Structure formats: C-alpha cells, structure tokens
Amino acid sequence: MASYRVSITTISAYTAFGHHYCIASCHALVRQRDRKSDHKGFQRRGHIAGRHGNPRNIFSSQACRNLGGKRWHPVLLFLKTLRQECREACGGHGYLKSSGLGDLRNDNDANCTYEGENNTLIQQASNWLISLRCKNADFVAVSPLETVSFLKDMDELLQSKSQEGTPAEAMDVRNLLKALNWLTAWQLETTVKRVEEQQRDGKNAFETRNNIQVFYAQKLSIIYGERTIYHVFYKFVSCLHDSVEKKVLEQLLSFYGAHLITKYASVFYRGGYFRENSHELKLYEKGILGLLSDLKDEAIALVDAIAPTDFILNSPLGVSDGNVYQHLQRAIVSAPGVFERPHWWRDVTYKDYLKGSNLTTVRAT
Template sequence: MIDSKFHQVSNTQEFNKYENINNEVFLNKDIFPDLHLLDGPLKVYRSKATFDWRKMRLIFDTLQSWELKFKIWNFIKNNEIFDQSIETLPIDEQRKISNQRMFAVINAKLLTIEEYLRNPELSPKFFSAFGVYDANITGKVLIAFYMFPKVIQSLGNKSVKNLVMETQELKNIGCFALIEFAHGSNTQGMKTTATYEPLTKSFVLNTPNFEAAKCWIGNLGKSATHAIVYAQLYTNDGKCHGLNAFVVPLRDSKTHLTFPGVTIGDMGEKISINGIDNGFLIFNNYKIPKSNLLSKTGDIDDDGNFITQFKDPKKRMGLSFAMLSEGRVGICEFTTSYGVSAISIAIRYSASRKQFGPDDTNIEFPVIEYQSQQYRLIRHLANIFAIKFFSNWIAKECAKIVIKGFSGEKISTESGMEMHAISSAGKPVCGWITRDCIQDCREACGGHGYLKCARLGDLRNYNDPNLTYEGENNVLIQQASNFLISIREKGWNAFENASPLETAAFLKDGEEILKSKWKWTKVECAMKPENQLQTLNFIVAFLLEKTFKLRNLLKSLGQSTFDARNNSQVFHANLLAVAYAHRQIYVTFLAEVQKLPDSSPEQEILTKLLSMFGANLISTFYMNVLYESGFVTSINACELLQTGILQLLPIIKDQSIALVDAIAPPDYILNSPLGMSDGEVYKHLENFIYQSPDTFTRPSWWRDIVYKEKYLGLSKL
C-alpha cells in the first residue's frame, strides 16, 4: 500500500492534453524536431524506442516551460555576442563579455521583473536555460536585475523603491553583501556594523577588520553600483538589534569610482565562472540616509529608537532572509540542468563510439552495449530524471508560498519551516547527484571527454559552486535533521500537522513503520515501486529514531544541546537528512508515474527508471542500515536489488537515446561534438579541433626547441 497523497500540479497534465500525436502542438519544430529522420549512428537506437520522445518531453517539463526555454535559446543562437570562444579567454575579457551579455539579456526583456514576481515557478527554468549555456549569465543577471530589485520591492520603503525602476532601466547594477571572510553560515557572528546617528539621521557603516569584510559578492568586483548590505544595527544607546538589510550606493554612476569610505576589491581568479566578478567590501565611517534601511522587518523612529513588530529576533531575520531562501530551490533546477547536459552527451557518445567486439570477427560494438558502461551511465540517467521531477515539484511548492507572501496572504509557520527543511536537504542532494553524474560521464567518454570542447569539464565546474552556494552542503543538511528531530520530540503524531507539504507526514505512523520488515523473496517484488517506497519510509523512520535517541542519551550524560547536536552528526543526523531528501525525490518521481495513463509506453519506461533509481539508491546507500535495524534478515536482499538492476540495464539501454532526446537542449546549446543529436562524433570533433587558431601553427617559442642547448646545460655562456 503506497502511503502518500500527492497534491502537486503535474506535468503529466500536459501529456494528457497532448496525448493525440496528431495534435498541432507537435508542429513546433524548435521544441519537437524530427530527430527520427536523422541518419547516423543513433538512428538504430531511436528505432528501438517503445514511446514517443515528444510526449515524454511534455511529462518532463510543461509546454510553457519548453516555450520559455526555446525563446531564450533562440535568443542566444541569433545574437553573436553569445558566440563561444574555442579557447579560454583572459579573465578581464571574460568579464567584459559577461557584462555585455548581461545588458543584452535585460534589454531584450525576455522576463520582466513583473513577470518574475508574478510567476516565480518559471524563474528557475528561465535562469537555468541561460546557465546550461553560460553559467556567468545566470549569476550576473539573477543577482543584479531580479533578486536585487525584488528584495527592495519586498522589504523597502517608498524612498528606495525608485531604485527598482532605475535598475530596470539599466542605470544601476545590484549585488548582495551578506557573508564575511570569517563568517558564512553563522550570520549571528558577523561584525559589520551600521550605527544610527540621530543628529544627521543616517547610519554609519564600519568594517572593524579584514575578517569582517564582506566577501564573495557577485557583480561587486568590477561592475556593481549598489549593494544590499547586511549589518549589525546599533542605536545611539549602544544596543545591538541584530542583522538588518540596507541599500548602499557604492560607485559614482558617472565615473564608476567608489565613494569615499568605500573600499572594493576583487576576489581574483576562481576555478571557473570567472565572468562573474566576485568582490570584497570594506566600510570606513561611510554614511547612508536613514531611509536606506529596508524597514519592513524593523525601523528607526524619530527619537532614534528601534521598532519592530517581531518580538523574536529570529523570526524577524527569517522574514528578512525569506526573499533569498528561494536560492536553494533555484539551485535544484540549475544543478539538474547541468546533469541533463552531461548525461545527454555521455549517452549519445556511448551509442556512437564503437570499440571491441567478438574475437573472431572484425565487428566493433557501440560501448553502450557493454554492461559496465550501461551501469555507470543508466543509473545516472535515472537519477537525473528523479531530481528533475523533484526540482519541478519544489519550485511549484515554493512558488505557492512566495505568491502568498506577495499577495499579503498569511503563510503558515509549518509550511515555511517545512520548505526550509526540504530545500536545505534537497539542494545538497541534487548537487551531489549531479556532481557524481558529471564525473562519471566525463570518465565514460574516455580521453575525448577530457577535451574542453566536450564541455563536460565546463559543466563540472559550473556545478561545483552549487555545493557551497546558499550554504555549504554539510552545514545546510543539519537544518533538515533538526527540523525532523524537533517534531519527533513532540511525538510521532505531531508529524501529521507539522508537514503540510507531506514530505514528513508519513512519519505520523512511525511506530508502525518501524515494525515493518523486508518480506520480498523475488526480484520483481524487490523492484516494485511501492515496496521500494516502504523501504525508504522505514529508513527515514529508523534513522530519525536512532538519532533522536542518541541525542537524548548524550544530554542525559551531561552534554549541552549544542554538544549533543554536534556529536550526533556523523552516521546519524547527516544520514537522516540525506535519506529524507532521497525519499522525497523518490516520492515526486513516483507521483508523476502514477498520474500517467495505466500501461502507457511512457508509464512503463518511467516505472523502470524509477525502479532503477530506487534499487540503486537502497543498495548503494542504505543496505548497512537495513541489516543493522533488522528490517532485512535475508542474506540475499542486496542480491535481489542488484539482479533487478542488471535485468533493467539492457531494457533501458535500448530506450536511452529517446529518453535523452526528451530532455536534451538543442545542439547549439549543448555545444559538444560528443553529444550532437545526429551522433556524428568524429565529423563534429574534426570541426571543433580545426577551428582552434593554433591547431596547425608553429609555436611562438619555436626557437626554444631548435636552440635548446642553453636549457640542457650545454651552453658556454
């Protein structure tokens, strides 16, 4: 019995609307090109597909999402400013080009700030569509022209809202200054101060030392004119009122020089995404008007007193940071888009690349025909489908909360806390899944995968900062485990009302779940989604109870709450949070599969992918938990799952090209000779390599090769 009630709006509604293949929607050849007409190595695999990849595309994303993505991709295709260089450019040139692209995007009004605020569910897709081509664009545009004005619009008073219009008119470039060199996740420890001066009705900003300098500020190093700065607010009586947000002008709009009292520095070269100019910021008695305080959460009255409607400082700061909390949800989409591109490249390459064959023939097989290649890629294909469905779900749920906030409708505390918890676990897990996917894809493509033009290295580097953006992952997941344990302290029944999004509502039956056992003796039973879900339910419940009891034990031995939390992370709370995210990812995948017409080709292949995802998840991460807990007593439980995986590999292999066709961006966005939709790897590889300006030239240092004696110790000089 599947213990779940799914209420999210489903992409499968789009599928059901367009189930008739003759519907004119499929005449849009941008979104639904005639891939089946392409000749080449991939044709044989496309002919094996049992489903129509175009229908699958409407399950994976809504038609509205695809139309938005192709609007962006065609904009990129038709603007020469977006042409990619064959070689890595100097950093200053990268930043110059990124700045030009940023202005081009905003000037095109592809997504206005009004549309962004009205339809927050689509915004992650908008930015990920840019990001999969060039992650620099996503970072610069999102920060400067969407998040910056959005926070001002949400938290500021009338006197600063003119900055919203000026930003839309490209007069300002915004950024966010929150973390400091010595403090990131611990916001309470930040040292930048804003002291109110009643005589001048202004705030005086100061940075006490370099450790307190604001850092990693995207757009600040070379381009930003304004920042939203988070500083400790002090009133004239010397009392601190915690972190508050201020709009701070930084550079003169005519000279682009910093104002007196402001010091801006560049963070220097990064591993990647160097088109974004991250900087650091230092204040020295820098004054800003009183009106520049974003005062929705707290203000200064005429007598210089701090006033706020929030008695609890944590709740006040929670609202102040609420506009930034969507970042974790957006990252789920961004990181998924990188995984989509990587798996598309690797699977298409593997179906085109031939190597080895029977010893007594001259026949070579595509490497995707080999079991080891299938396992290393198809499990990642299942993972990417899973996190894509999850990123769709969490974006929709978050959008509901955001829309309520903007409309003035009351947001339940439970919804806000649960969204914080599942995004704090989901963002790290999505990032880790994509990280592992890209690395395996790079290796699966062999030496060719190491070429820059293959783009797998770029995708790996694009995804890398997602593991620390919006909170370092291993710190962030603690928010999820703390959420679960705080409810458990009230009893299992408390989960029923504490989980309106239903990510943890199943735990209301925690006592019964913990009594359940692995009772499956056949492969087909172990691979059934409802049985895999029952297993995942048990894993979360067991890890929660195990962690809860350990913390109570540590407290009974005299440890403080802080120490008890700290000493129950490894093997307990961390694994609990990851399992919580894994289960919800599985549930969102299952929900979409259940909504499809029974026994339809699309439901059948997605069910196999879901079973692959669940079996690999359980056998890779949790078998030791299942044996330790006593849930599994049969010695062959792991073997059943592994056998099921091996049985699915050749079946999904035959469908893998069509599955990739359903999710891959167009060739000019994928931009990899290994992953083009026609599968003509060597033709495209030749073109890419020949385009390099130095492919056939003599090096400028050729004399060092010819006259090498002085480097070999043979020179008489």
C-alpha cells in the same frame, strides 16, 4: 534565503546538471554503440519526450519553491556530487575544452557556494527532522508536498517487515517506497535516541551535534533526500496514463529504488526489516540485473527526453546524431590557430641559454 537557494538550485538542475548528464550519457552510449556497430538507436529522437515532455518537470521551478527551506537541502548535495561522475564518465575526452564540461563546471562553481556548504546543508536538514520528532509535531501539517507526511504513523511503520518473496515483488515501485519509508523512519528514530542519550550524559547542544553527526545525522539527511527524490518521481510516474513510456519510467524508478535498497542493505538487516540470515538482498540484486538488459535499449530515448538542442548543449560529445568523433575532429581542426605555430615555438627550438655551456662543448666533441 530559502527561496534564494531554491532559485539557484533550479538553475543548476536545468542547466549545469542537465547538460552534464546529457553529454556524459551520449558519450557513453556512443562508445557502447561503436563496439556493436549499431546506429539504429540514434534515429529514435525524442520518442519519450514527444509523449510526456521533459522529465525534469518532476523538479519544476514551482515545485522547488514550494518545497523550499530545509526540506530541499539534501537534494542540493546530490546535484553537486553527480557532476563529477559525469565528467569521469567521459574519460580523457571530458578534459577537452571543446567538450564543454570544463566551462559548465566553471560557470557552476559559484552556484555551489550560493547553495550552501554541504555539511551545513546536511546539519540544517537533520536538525529540522530531529526537532519534528522530539516535539511530536504533526508531520502532515508541516509537509505540504508530503515529504515527511508518511511519518505520521511512524511507530507502526517501524514495526513493518519485508514481505517480498520474488524479484518481481521486490522491484515493485510500491514495495520499494514502503522500504524507503521504513529506512527513513528507522534512521530518524535511531538518531533521536542518540540525541537523548547525549542529553542524559549532560552534553550541551554543541557537543551533542558533534557526537551524532558522523554516524547518525549525516546519514539521516542523505537518506531523507534520496527518499524524497524517489517519492517525487514515484508521484510523477503514477499520474501518467498506461503506455510504453510509463512502463520504461517505472523500470527506471524501480532501478533507482533497488539501488538505494542495496546501498543501505546493512541498515535494513541491522534494523530488522530484513530477516536475519535471509536472502532478501539477492532479490533486489536479481531485479537490478534483469532491468539492465531492458533499460539499455531505452537509454538513448531517456537521454533525448531531457536533452536540449545541439546548439544549446554546445558539445561534440553530446550531439544528437551520435557522430561524436566526427564532430570532435571538426571542433579541433576549426579552432583558431590550430595549424599555426604557437608564439613560443622559438623558445623550444632555439635554446640560446645553451650557447657556450658545457653541453654545447661536449656535443661538439
């Protein structure tokens, strides 16, 4: 069952999610480009892809199968939620038949059922993590892809504190990984303590699960999944040779990591990783704002690196030449019957049901 789910997820990641992301990103970039009348960006076709291939290889088919089981369940959730965001990024154009987003969603809805229901996936992932901690399992032995091996020194990890003093230090990919490691460890430890409290109060397994799910176990699975995505991307970027492309991917990695830190800022303060009444959070906010100006110039190349050909993408909103509105107009005017009357035009023009009615009499007078 685990390998079956992973196979479905691989299909979703390579087709539905990849196409959704390319279409939405290209459309957003075109709208931004038209405001500035800048057409140079679309001439840099495949700049990063030509050097390092497809970044989706970080979640390659083989890696997905090796990860498998409950360790992969939280990642399924994120692939689902991002699809709707891509549709919304296209605004009203995303509802057009020619955009392709509707067909992608229809084709992928069945995959969402095959992958498993979100709450069930989250429960399975948190159950696995909690059981490992309660049994004092060897985190290295149960983690061939090192998704939980960092928890082998969990007690020492929980004692670590933020040492960053500048935005550059805060945005360092190694420091971000350290912070996410602490976040996962703290949430796991807090959830396990909550389980033990419920057991001391005489709660059975079903009641315990219900009482820890909302504020503890659910957040634990999501944090673990997000940290796993960051770690896989981190290992991928670390293996690259020094180059301009690696620098851009490191900036993208820093951006994602800093986003997670700001997202869970309250947890970092609550757990003591950030000092009370300190300004550590501002370091990450400044770092994110600084990266925005750098990454916007590389956005087109980043999208091209994972984009399939225009024929495969099959959407005027995601064409590689950037002429979205020309292709959109062409798709509309070339649709069968677009300049013909609809078959129901007489029902609108000739309203036989109004003959002899009071409305007809009133109009005549």
